[in-house]
Amino acid sequence: MDMKNPGFDTIAVHGGYEPKENNFSMTPPIYQTNAYDFVTTERAAALFGLKEDGDIYSRISNPTVRVFEDRMALLEGGSAAVAFSSGHNAIFSLVTNLCESGDEIVAARKIYGGAVNMLGQTFGQFGVRTTFIDSDNLLAWEEAITDRTKLFFFETVSNPGAAVADIAPICEIAHRHGILVVVDSTFTTPYLCRPFEFGADIVVHSATKYICGHGNAMGGIVIESGKFDYRNNPRYRAFGEPDASYHGVVFARDFPNAPFCARLRNKYLRDIGGCMSPNTAYLMLIGLETLSLRVKKHCENGETVAKYLQAHPKVKNVSYPSLPGSKYLRVCKKYLPNGCGAVFTCELGGDRAKCAEFMDRLKIFANVSNVCDSRSMVNHSASTTHAQLDAKQLAAAGISEGTVRFSVGIEDPADLVADLEQALSVL
Numbered sequence: 001m002d003m004k005n006p007g008f009d010t011i012a013v014h015g016g017y018e019p020k021e022n023n024f025s026m027t028p029p030i031y032q033t034n035a036y037d038f039v040t041t042e043r044a045a046a047l048f049g050l051k052e053d054g055d056i057y058s059r060i061s062n063p064t065v066r067v068f069e070d071r072m073a074l075l076e077g078g079s080a081a082v083a084f085s086s087g088h089n090a091i092f093s094l095v096t097n098l099c100e101s102g103d104e105i106v107a108a109r110k111i112y113g114g115a116v117n118m119l120g121q122t123f124g125q126f127g128v129r130t131t132f133i134d135s136d137n138l139l140a141w142e143e144a145i146t147d148r149t150k151l152f153f154f155e156t157v158s159n160p161g162a163a164v165a166d167i168a169p170i171c172e173i174a175h176r177h178g179i180l181v182v183v184d185s186t187f188t189t190p191y192l193c194r195p196f197e198f199g200a201d202i203v204v205h206s207a208t209k210y211i212c213g214h215g216n217a218m219g220g221i222v223i224e225s226g227k228f229d230y231r232n233n234p235r236y237r238a239f240g241e242p243d244a245s246y247h248g249v250v251f252a253r254d255f256p257n258a259p260f261c262a263r264l265r266n267k268y269l270r271d272i273g274g275c276m277s278p279n280t281a282y283l284m285l286i287g288l289e290t291l292s293l294r295v296k297k298h299c300e301n302g303e304t305v306a307k308y309l310q311a312h313p314k315v316k317n318v319s320y321p322s323l324p325g326s327k328y329l330r331v332c333k334k335y336l337p338n339g340c341g342a343v344f345t346c347e348l349g350g351d352r353a354k355c356a357e358f359m360d361r362l363k364i365f366a367n368v369s370n371v372c373d374s375r376s377m378v379n380h381s382a383s384t385t386h387a388q389l390d391a392k393q394l395a396a397a398g399i400s401e402g403t404v405r406f407s408v409g410i411e412d413p414a415d416l417v418a419d420l421e422q423a424l425s426v427l
């Protein structure tokens with residue numbers, strides 16, 4: 001697309017793709033290939049030495065996947081992106097790009113249960129320690145910093161409780177200490193929030209959710225702002241030193257616009273191999289074309305359902321962050337002017353059995369462990385997605401035995417409300 005300053009929806013449909021470079025095909029072709037013809041041994045050596053840009057092997061890069069990566073970088077306002085097989089592979093790989101044994105992470109306590117496990121347990125196995133803090137307390141971020149802190153990690157809107165992060169002051173604290181900020185923006189997508197505009201350095205998405213949008217493909221993506229200075233920063237020496245596996249390439253010097261993604265792709269996609277398949281990238285690109293239309297409708301339906309639940313006498317409370325009385329109203333206004341998504345929790349004020357009675361009667365809302373699908377879904381977090389957390393961790397994550405997680409889809413809102421009405425009436 002040859003156009004100056006295109007708008008969000010124009011990028012979502014055209015960004016990163018040129019029909020005239022692809023046999024004039026209007027939709028991006030699926031490059032279903034593992035390898036690429038080097039033509040000459042000289043060119044092969046240049047590609048392997050990172051002296052020439054091009055595809056070597058589809059574990060490291062692929063032209064269909066690149067359209068998705070370039071489009072996401074444009075939508076977020078970043079300098080580069082790397083796609084992965086899942087959101088979790090994206091998070092695992094990006095942390096590996098930053099941390100070695102002895103290093104530390106400061107993370108919000110209210111994040112996806114799977115991320116709590118990965119950062120707290122699995123990275124612990126490699127000697128990387130994570131300090132989980134109350135992310136609403138700005139002082140707690142600063143107090144958790146040590147000489148070995150390599151990143152701050154939090155979600156724009158948290159899974160599942162919909163806590164909204166005060167992005168700008170958290171980034172300000174991190175940058176005062178020369179620390180990189182990683183934001184998981186899965187629940188907001190670049191349509192609702194663009195964390196780079198508030199100081200974030202790296203954005204990660206589970207593209208499995210709103211980006212794909214239809215619950216039919218898994219993926220992840222890491223985008224970098226291109227603004228973080230890795231040189232002369234003792235925390236990130238690895239970016240400024242010659243890399244032995246690439247004939248002395250110095251990522252911060254040789255890839256000045258995107259050192260993080262260059263290192264992430266060429267070392268950790270190469271070594272861990274969590275690449276996105278070209279078929280999946282094709283589905284992700286279809287999802288992106290309607291991103292703003294879908295997310296707008298999700299937000300409208302989410303708010304309608306949340307308001308209905310909040311007013312219902314059998315519901316104790318609802319965590320939707322823009323409801324009157326929410327402690328997140330100020331940050332919603334600042335960071336989420338287009339809406340705050342459609343995933344939140346609802347407290348039924350009972351035990352597991354009461355939740356089961358309600359959930360088992362629902363006809364439209366399906367009981368599944370996925371979120372941000374076009375379909376409406378519920379889940380009992382304490383016995384499924386957050387089952388690995390102990391009672392203290394559950395409470396810290398804002399979950400109890402009586403918590404039902406909602407992910408509101410794009411069906412007719414009147415039908416969703418009627419479904420809730422008939423299921424609540426029996427309690």
Ligand SMILES: *Cc1c(COP(=O)(O)O)cnc(C)c1O
Binds near residue numbers: 206
């Ligand atoms: C689902 C999710 C992940 C993990 O992504 P997968 O694609 O399931 O691997 C990470 N962060 C958040 C906020 C999520 O909702």
